[in-house]
Amino acid sequence: MRLLTTLVSFLAVPAWGAPTGLIIIPTTDLVPPRQLSLALQNGNTELRGSDSMFHEPRPNPQSELGLPWNVEGGLDLVPADGPEDYRPQLNLKWKVLPEGYHWPAVAVGASQVGPGFAPNYFLVLSRTLNYQQVQYQKFRAHHRNIKLRGIRLHTGILYTGYAWRALLGTDIEVSDHFVFYADWMSGRSNALSLGGAIIINREDSLVLAVQRGNDQDRISGLVLQFTHTFSW
Numbered sequence: 001m002r003l004l005t006t007l008v009s010f011l012a013v014p015a016w017g018a019p020t021g022l023i024i025i026p027t028t029d030l031v032p033p034r035q036l037s038l039a040l041q042n043g044n045t046e047l048r049g050s051d052s053m054f055h056e057p058r059p060n061p062q063s064e065l066g067l068p069w070n071v072e073g074g075l076d077l078v079p080a081d082g083p084e085d086y087r088p089q090l091n092l093k094w095k096v097l098p099e100g101y102h103w104p105a106v107a108v109g110a111s112q113v114g115p116g117f118a119p120n121y122f123l124v125l126s127r128t129l130n131y132q133q134v135q136y137q138k139f140r141a142h143h144r145n146i147k148l149r150g151i152r153l154h155t156g157i158l159y160t161g162y163a164w165r166a167l168l169g170t171d172i173e174v175s176d177h178f179v180f181y182a183d184w185m186s187g188r189s190n191a192l193s194l195g196g197a198i199i200i201n202r203e204d205s206l207v208l209a210v211q212r213g214n215d216q217d218r219i220s221g222l223v224l225q226f227t228h229t230f231s232w
Helices: 131-143
Strands: 003-012 036-042 059-067 069-078 086-097 103-115 120-128 151-159 164-175 176-184 190-200 204-213 221-231
Touching: 120 131, 190 221
Parallel strands: 003 036
Antiparallel strands: 003 221, 036 059, 059 069, 069 086, 086 103, 103 120, 120 151, 151 164, 164 176, 176 190, 190 204, 204 221
């Protein structure tokens, strides 16, 4: 059994339930069964002024549990009406179709489900461009960090309760020690993110990224994320 991760994130977009994904967007990735992802995310996304994340960090505890039948579920605690008003919200993701040689992986899910929140619903597709090469490396997958997944493209849609949002992203395994990340979600309050994961070893990785808000002409956010995998 494995216990997956301690994460610390500082994001430049509004906090929402966090199923497994890239910097902003969900993907078809799942936390494997009998693994648990624990996270601490900064819910305040401002970089400037007295209300910035440096003055009011508003930490959001998050968790993701790998379940049978290609499902993962999560529980988050996030501010609702104010910094002191923390409420629980749930998320759930099901991989409807695993990736094959001639088709992408497909997953559906819901996030931000809880009192005082408008639920989000999403459909995402992921395609590995070097699928055959990744399949060939499966024999040593248990020796590799789970962020090393080849060269992939992700797309999908997310419904926020009042509008549809487009999702686009990619992760590119440059080497055994670095993965390039980029993703984007449409909508004025969302952002384009660019960065990467530094793979320290099988258990540890560090994600660094900057964000540019869709309604801004400057860097508007910073992502810092550390991941550790416990095994026993």
